[in-house]
Amino acid sequence: MSRETARILALHGGVLVLLFAAQFVLPAYHHGNLARIMVLASYAIGYNILFGYTGLLSLGHALFFAAGMYGMGLGIQHGGWSPAPALLAGIGAGAVVAGALALLALRTTGVAFMIVTLMFAQAGYLTILYYGEYTRGDEGFVLQTAQRMLWGIDLSDPTNRYFAAFTLFALCLCLSLWLVRAPFGRVLVAIRENEDRVQMLGYDTHAHKLGAMVISGTISAAAGAAYGLLFGYVGASFGSVQYSIFPLLWVLLGGAGTVLGPFIGALFMFYLIDLSSGLTTAYMLIAGVVLVALTMFAPQGLVGELRRRFWKGLP
């Protein structure tokens, strides 16, 4: 193990240890917030694999988040399943949807890719509304405490919930860290930098992009399923355009193409909105200003700036 690898493991391991320890010291309010942030950060990690590492800007990830959430929620609500198979169903639904969308959308690039993903996600959102009889549309449905017992563990209890969110986040973080340092991830980064050259070197770029999109969509779906299960609510608003914009915002803020960026971005944005919602109800104004300011002044994001200035090898 080289010194660089040791430093990288120490940093990411350290963050996980800190997050694990935080539950014993944080007051109840921030304890709950952090659980939520870790699930949302898992969603952002999924988004980052496609956007940050592969260089494909999707405006339709809410489709995968919602696929996971409804795959899980409908299984519990209408199928009467227990949470474990329901979670798997949600993740599977996300993988299938991501694969299908990838086969279509990857025929396009650049601006067309963004619009195609946006349109299919919008069609998915409208479909959720159309079948309101089962999905309860915008109103959504609540999962009762009795429906949220995973192997006898009550997921509505704050301590268990924090631990479940932490487990999901740690899994996603480790997967992401391993992936981007593995040969497959290296090829993704190379595609982001110059797709033609990678193709000329003999790599099947389409297969790599397809793989990246399925992995990205599956992680997003896992986050969606976990969000519904941990917080006991499934609703159509999680499939709306806003929920496609949020991971983009978090990743841009934290630093696209960095492993810790999605978490830092989600943490920062969550507390920015939390603090500003005390001042105004129009909290999306803050999101808008941050988006514009970021694209203008710091396209690298927080962790990206850190990498540029201090630590060139940070994954």
Next chain:
Amino acid sequence: MELGPYILLASLEGAVTAAVLALTAVGLSLVFGVMRVVNIAHGEFFMLGAVIAWWVANSVGGHPAIGFAVALIVAPVLVGALAAMADMTILKRLNYDPERTIVATIGLLYILQQLTLMTYGPDARPVEAPFNQRIALPWIEHTQAGWQMYYPWGLSTTTYKLAVIGAAAAVLGGVWAMMARTRIGLLMRATQADRDMALASGIPVEKVYALVFGIGAGLAALAAVLIVPIQQAHYLMGADPLLLSFIVVIIGGLGSLPGTVVAALLIGLSDGIISVFFSPTLAKILATLLVGLVLVFRPRGLFGTRAP
């Protein structure tokens, strides 16, 4: 009502939708054609047009027609100036990079929407039409007694709706004349054809960009002023025009103005007729899927000559 008159009524309503949609979409198409910028905030410029129209109509006293006439000039000019300012302060600094401008215009969308919410409030407010006489329409039908003309109940339109269609056609003609017959149109077309070459020939490309972005937003605002007596002004009203304009611009071929107008007629009319038979949500699902599939399998659009 019988099916025949019902469809006539639906196509009349569809023609109004198509007229307004054509104006909005031509604005979006112009911006994309000349600047290669996908403006996600276009719907919010539409919404601002409607809100400013309400504000002007309320502060100008006298006959409603006076307030409306003032709004017809003030709203597009104000919105156009705001857009040109946004172009010069934000988009120019991003070097019109396609992906970064999309993210920035999404930010702009939220800023405009939320600022309107904070100042104008969450209510939907109407603007009174300058004139609004009801015209009953006749229908001819073959009965046992031979061909008969009668006035079916509910089959009617208003003078204002007809005026909207006429005004939109006139403005579209004006846009065409500007692009094809004037010097500024020539500069725009030169910039569209080859930005670097235009710059080398001494065309002030940055000013042309600001102007095009302003005109594009102004057209959306104008369309909103025309529709606001029929549909009320609301801070979230920009979403549907944005989606529909996207559909129209993509089906018509990105950057092709005649294609955009034809597609607007197609979508506007079929939207009116389809919503007679299907639920509006299902119609929207089909429309969004259609756009996605057109982009995947025929990226040039139905009338366009080049891929985006």
